[in-house]
Amino acid sequence: MSVEEKFDNAKDKVAGKAKEVEGKVSGDKAREAEGKAQGFFGKAKDKLSDAAETVKDKAEEAVDAVKDSVDNLKK
Numbered sequence: 001m002s003v004e005e006k007f008d009n010a011k012d013k014v015a016g017k018a019k020e021v022e023g024k025v026s027g028d029k030a031r032e033a034e035g036k037a038q039g040f041f042g043k044a045k046d047k048l049s050d051a052a053e054t055v056k057d058k059a060e061e062a063v064d065a066v067k068d069s070v071d072n073l074k075k
Contacts, residue, residue, distance in 0.1 A: 001049040009049070012042030 016039030023032025 005049055009042045009045045013039050
């Protein structure tokens with residue numbers, strides 16, 4: 001995950017928490033819900049980025065294994 005992605009995700013989580021607290025303090029349930037949703041969105045983007053990275057790593061490992069197998073067959 002790039003630094004920009006990490007920053008963007010953290011920004012969503014922090015802004016979401018701020019909105020959630022603001023909503024709780026003011027009694028604005030809609031604002032509180034909006035904050036929870038934004039915080040959840042930031043966390044979800046983190047998880048998605050981590051999953052994408054894992055898939056990419058596994059795909060690279062599979063390609064390397066196939067290349068090694070083909071190289072061994074050529075010998």
